[in-house]
Amino acid sequence: MLDERSPILDDANAGFICGGISINTAACRPGGFPALARAVGCRVAPDRRAVTVLLGGTAAADVIEGVRRSGAVAVVFSDPSTNRTLQLKGYDALVLPPEPGDAALAARYRAAFSATLVPLGFTDAVVQALLACPDDDLLTIRFSPTAAFSQTPGPQAGEPLVRGA
């Protein structure tokens, strides 16, 4: 069924989640432990109705397994320099092979995230190691965000964003 409403992500938030910020992904396997993995890049469809996060298949094996079984996913994006944090949830997540250009996207993401973290006292070597992922290990998770929550620390954390502002 087509969703006629405007997408949950506005331009500003779509730009935010594709920036050099921290990305973490969670999924649950029915009856299993919640799974958690760091993503290594993100892209948003031109109509902003689909978000794709890039992951290392080995490091994110549990999350990938959970998504394959349930289709439910949570992705949190946070800018360590401002604490601005946004969480997206979706229930139609699919595990897909990377598209051409995804390896380059992951490399650009590493450089951008490093540029955010180095002024905060981290070394580039540590950031590069943390986000390292062989090109042939890349996988993606694509989902349609059905809910978005601001999680910038504070009493309003967890409140849903106003849809289609």
Add this chain to the structure above:
Amino acid sequence: MRIKLESIRNCLEGAVPGTISTCAPDGTPNIAYLSQIQYVDGEHVALSYQFFNTTRRNILASPYARLAAIDPHTAAHYRLSLQYLRTEQSGPLFESMKAKLAGIASHTGMGDVFRLLGSDIYRVLDIEQVPGQTVPLPRPERNLLAALRAFSEDLCGAADLDDLFARVLTSLERNLGIENAMLLMVDETGRRLYTIASLGYSDSGVGSEIAFGEGVIGVAARERTPIRISHFTSEYNYSCAIRDNLALEGCLELETKIPLPGLAASCSQLAVPIKACDRLIGVLYVESQQDMRFGYDDEDALVTLAGQLGAGIRLLQQAAEAPIEATTQVAPTRPPDNGGKPLAVRHYAENDSVFLDGNYLIKGVAGAIFWTLIRDFVELGRIDFNNRELRLDRRIRLPDLSDNLEARLILLERRLAEHAAPVRIEKTGRGRFRLKVTRAIELFDA
């Protein structure tokens, strides 16, 4: 080999914020950033409960969670499988996390937002290292275990309590590279501490006091637990706490206030209780202008030293009161009369405070001791004293027989020396000392 929690404690310090994933009853996953992960013991961590959020709702429904922690120096990435057990809303762990959170909150500009509602205790069921790249660990600045051994050997050589205090401070600097420290003892009320020695401040602050519950030092004393803060926070800053309290106190209190030494903008603070046979006798406090200067290992090192220090204080205090041999009686001494104006020694019975020529010297038990000594000198011409008789002297009203009399004498001796007073205390042997008076004295008892 199973990864031990204590071997990855440094990843919990928050340099890279940890994340936690939980699952709602309908299968919806959730992720939250953690402002604080506290190592509790080899099998437990505690997370700060600040808001009733999705994470909390989820763990109350199903106690299982997964936590990611990253080593900020090597990029090693760990995942911990957790089971929520309970929430503590008071006590040592809660207070320790509350203090730490205040530092984190202020560091991240969240001072008005973060408030600890509880410490959520989780059992760590499993730890796995996430496959990935790491970089070599930078060479540590020092081997803490070797430093601890050298420190411990330094303390073993102490001849008396005064020497022990001096050795603690020099050894902190020499072996641990710590430049600012204070040693405080519990006073007769059992609710306050007084500074007996300090390191690295322009004013020694000897004799300054802090109430239990006030700042990092006071909370460490009240809760009998180490308190460690890694970032500046005005909530636990001494200059603020003292300024606020001054406004509330009476006039005599104000006059008898010695400012607590301390860095104006301390970024890292660590206060460790000193216990002797489970009884709190003091606090060892170290601080630094550097963020995250003290880690779990430094805390362990100081807790270990505080154990030796507590036992050492107790032993040397007893040694200072060995039976007195027959003392040779010295002929009564008259105050010197060098023609100058006599030193006005004023005593206020209200709090046993003593002023020399109008300048505050000391109060409390140490004030009562000084008043007793100086009266015996003026009225009886007496200059030689010993600890044992002072302990039994009813004029001093020691709170109990195990009170650390020797520490009061050291405090008094230091205050007199800092004032360049014409009355000094000089040790003449174990548990014995002599009053050295170089000006005529006039007593006023208010």
